[in-house]
Amino acid sequence: MAGGKFFGGVHPEYNKDLAAARAIEAMPLAARLVVHFAQNLGAAPKPVVKKGDAVKKGQIIAEPQGFISVPIHAPTSGTVQSIDIFPHPVGADMQAAVIIPDGKDEWADGCNVERDASRFDAEAIKQIVRDAGLVGMGGAAFPTHVKLSPPKEKPIDLLIINGAECEPYLTSDHRLMLEKPAQILEGASYFAKVLGVNNVSVAIEKNKPDAIEAMRKAAEKLGIAVRGLDVVYPQGAERQLIFALVGRTVPAGALPMDVGVLVQNVGTSFAAYEAIRFARPLIERVVCVTGRGIVNPRNVLVRIGTTFGDVITYCGGQQPDAGKVIGGGPMMGVAQYSLEASVTKGTSGIVVLKQEEVAQFVGEACIRCGRCVRACPMRLNPSVLGIFAERLRFDDAGEHHVLDCIECGCCAYVCPSRRPMVHQFRRAKAEVRRKAAKAS
Numbered sequence: 001m002a003g004g005k006f007f008g009g010v011h012p013e014y015n016k017d018l019a020a021a022r023a024i025e026a027m028p029l030a031a032r033l034v035v036h037f038a039q040n041l042g043a044a045p046k047p048v049v050k051k052g053d054a055v056k057k058g059q060i061i062a063e064p065q066g067f068i069s070v071p072i073h074a075p076t077s078g079t080v081q082s083i084d085i086f087p088h089p090v091g092a093d094m095q096a097a098v099i100i101p102d103g104k105d106e107w108a109d110g111c112n113v114e115r116d117a118s119r120f121d122a123e124a125i126k127q128i129v130r131d132a133g134l135v136g137m138g139g140a141a142f143p144t145h146v147k148l149s150p151p152k153e154k155p156i157d158l159l160i161i162n163g164a165e166c167e168p169y170l171t172s173d174h175r176l177m178l179e180k181p182a183q184i185l186e187g188a189s190y191f192a193k194v195l196g197v198n199n200v201s202v203a204i205e206k207n208k209p210d211a212i213e214a215m216r217k218a219a220e221k222l223g224i225a226v227r228g229l230d231v232v233y234p235q236g237a238e239r240q241l242i243f244a245l246v247g248r249t250v251p252a253g254a255l256p257m258d259v260g261v262l263v264q265n266v267g268t269s270f271a272a273y274e275a276i277r278f279a280r281p282l283i284e285r286v287v288c289v290t291g292r293g294i295v296n297p298r299n300v301l302v303r304i305g306t307t308f309g310d311v312i313t314y315c316g317g318q319q320p321d322a323g324k325v326i327g328g329g330p331m332m333g334v335a336q337y338s339l340e341a342s343v344t345k346g347t348s349g350i351v352v353l354k355q356e357e358v359a360q361f362v363g364e365a366c367i368r369c370g371r372c373v374r375a376c377p378m379r380l381n382p383s384v385l386g387i388f389a390e391r392l393r394f395d396d397a398g399e400h401h402v403l404d405c406i407e408c409g410c411c412a413y414v415c416p417s418r419r420p421m422v423h424q425f426r427r428a429k430a431e432v433r434r435k436a437a438k439a440s
């Protein structure tokens, strides 16, 4: 069935032209890497190295804890200087290992070896994906091997490779599709093999016609469809993407697998290619460093653990009137309180806004205009949820389905009072989940 326009959504200024034409360039190794252990949704891996240990590139430095968890690997060879608490881009202080590179960038045994992937069956591919530490690289950081393990009673008949990249400013997926289309599709073919799926579609918003063309050319002989989607935010959110593409509705509280669909980001597909074909764990990623507050916006291949400060310095530093640094995009990202925060597997962008742009985001009282209700793609009432969250009435927020909020930021974007709703909903969701966990 063909899809269509989902309910709600907004049309923000995309500002992608700031970095879209800049080819991906590899940033030289920083003098110091701060590698966080908590980089996946689920249980944080546990460190297995200590101060003073020598490590090789690709060596496991933290072991997964349970099924919904993946290992963390050393992004280069060097010495563990310390294990301590550092700012994390999610906006909290968390445990990380500081690695001082030795400059040799020497791989651990068994890594970086080209191999014949056709010999791997579905179970072997899933194991490689887990051992390589793969998570959803669109920002959610959900472990990829878990997504690839739907229960038998929920068979998947459609794999969507998500190249929508609807978040304003960000262009890292765009560049990856232009520069590595065949590799992305090879990664997707491994996912399809695991799931036993023949129907694979790549979904890209129509504001990236060159990426659509590049992916179509690479997909020509593979039987993979590449679909251009209307430009409306949040087109790349899983539920909205599935509805737009094939008209299937993922009910509240359900998952894409409940309607036979699995969605993987293009960056994750590329990482799967690297892991399966070359035994390279996830130790680097493309980060779009952009915004009018940065001197040289660009797309940079960055080692995990590189501090935001070092990345920004590499991109020419901040403009004198820079006002805010965001980890991720302006709709779903998190304002950073320290440039000691470092790049994680989920860091798709670093956006630096000017002071005059930040000044627009000062929250005032709700005037009950209803714009947020019309914009919410999850059909929630953000106005009411915001008032509950503000008054710490988290039980009421829970009863009004705050857990269904996908944190897309459409409500905050249209709100004339510039209310900080996404921030409030994140806190309310955490409180509702904490209480539920305590009760169970």
Ligand code: SF4
Pocket (backbone or CB within 6 Å): 375, 376, 377, 378, 379, 380, 381, 382, 404, 405, 406, 407, 408, 409, 410, 411, 412, 421, 422, 425
């Ligand atoms: S309430 Fe949540 S899902 Fe709805 S618009 Fe706001 S952030 Fe998006």
Ligand code: SF4
Pocket (backbone or CB within 6 Å): 365, 366, 367, 368, 369, 370, 371, 372, 373, 382, 383, 386, 411, 414, 415, 416, 417, 418, 419
């Ligand atoms: S858009 Fe803002 S001011 Fe209008 S109802 Fe929603 S929260 Fe209130």
